[in-house]
Amino acid sequence: MPHATETVIVVMGVSGSGKSTVATLLAERLNVPFAEADEFHPPANIAKMRGGHPLTDEDRWPWLRALAGWISERGMRDGGVVTCSALKREYRRLLIDASADVWFLHLAGDRKLIADRMRHRSGHFMPPELLDSQLADLEPLQPGEPGMVADLAASPGQIVTDALDALTARAKETDQ
Numbered sequence: 001m002p003h004a005t006e007t008v009i010v011v012m013g014v015s016g017s018g019k020s021t022v023a024t025l026l027a028e029r030l031n032v033p034f035a036e037a038d039e040f041h042p043p044a045n046i047a048k049m050r051g052g053h054p055l056t057d058e059d060r061w062p063w064l065r066a067l068a069g070w071i072s073e074r075g076m077r078d079g080g081v082v083t084c085s086a087l088k089r090e091y092r093r094l095l096i097d098a099s100a101d102v103w104f105l106h107l108a109g110d111r112k113l114i115a116d117r118m119r120h121r122s123g124h125f126m127p128p129e130l131l132d133s134q135l136a137d138l139e140p141l142q143p144g145e146p147g148m149v150a151d152l153a154a155s156p157g158q159i160v161t162d163a164l165d166a167l168t169a170r171a172k173e174t175d176q
């Protein structure tokens with residue numbers, strides 16, 4: 001009988017912070033399913049961002065609810081890893097409420113490094129010009145929220161190792 005206690009990890013941060021890169025590796029290491037938040041956006045949201053316009057709360061709520069559905073489903077199975085900008089605390093609240101054990105990995109760091117990475121990647125719809133609007137909306141993960149903050153300047157392998165260490169330490173704490 002499935003029970004809603006499996007950990008679902010949300011790799012969060014602004015556009016270009018490395019969510020897809022880190023989350024893919026983390027899901028591989030944990031051998032759990034992976035989902036990409038951009039695949040949950042309605043086409044109108046993607047078109048809006050591609051056109052250089054930031055999303056509003058109203059644009060984001062239906063997308064966040066769709067992601068919450070995935071989190072809920074995975075929590076009842078064997079967990080999972082999902083990317084999501086999850087920029088605001090109220091967005092994260094919705095995702096936390098989707099399942100019993102939701103844990104955030106916030107990729108945070110230097111604006112210039114993120115901008116450089118966005119400029120040098122190819123084939124992505126998100127214009128680097130939207131980075132400042134993402135940073136303006138960002139409410140960083142707070143100590144009272146479940147998860148950890150990682151410096152996005154580190155290698156993806158190092159970030160994943162640190163996240164796995166934190167998850168192991170946390171599992172030991174809850175076992176005691």
Ligand SMILES: Nc1ncnc2c1ncn2[C@@H]1O[C@H](COP(=O)(O)OP(=O)(O)OP(=O)(O)O)[C@@H](O)[C@H]1O
Pocket residue numbers: 013014015016017018019020021022038083117118120121124126152153154155156
């Ligand atoms: N830790 C890292 N070290 C070096 N390069 C990285 C790292 N993480 C990501 N990158 C590179 O930076 C770029 C942005 O990464 P990625 O696409 O994973 O970010 P993202 O947060 O998923 O972006 P978006 O939300 O816009 O889809 C990519 O070209 C990726 O290869």
Ligand SMILES: O=C(O)[C@H](O)[C@@H](O)[C@H](O)[C@H](O)CO
Pocket residue numbers: 014015016037038055060085086087126134
């Ligand atoms: O909340 C948002 O504004 C969006 O989800 C963006 O963060 C993008 O979709 C993504 O980062 C680009 O890939």
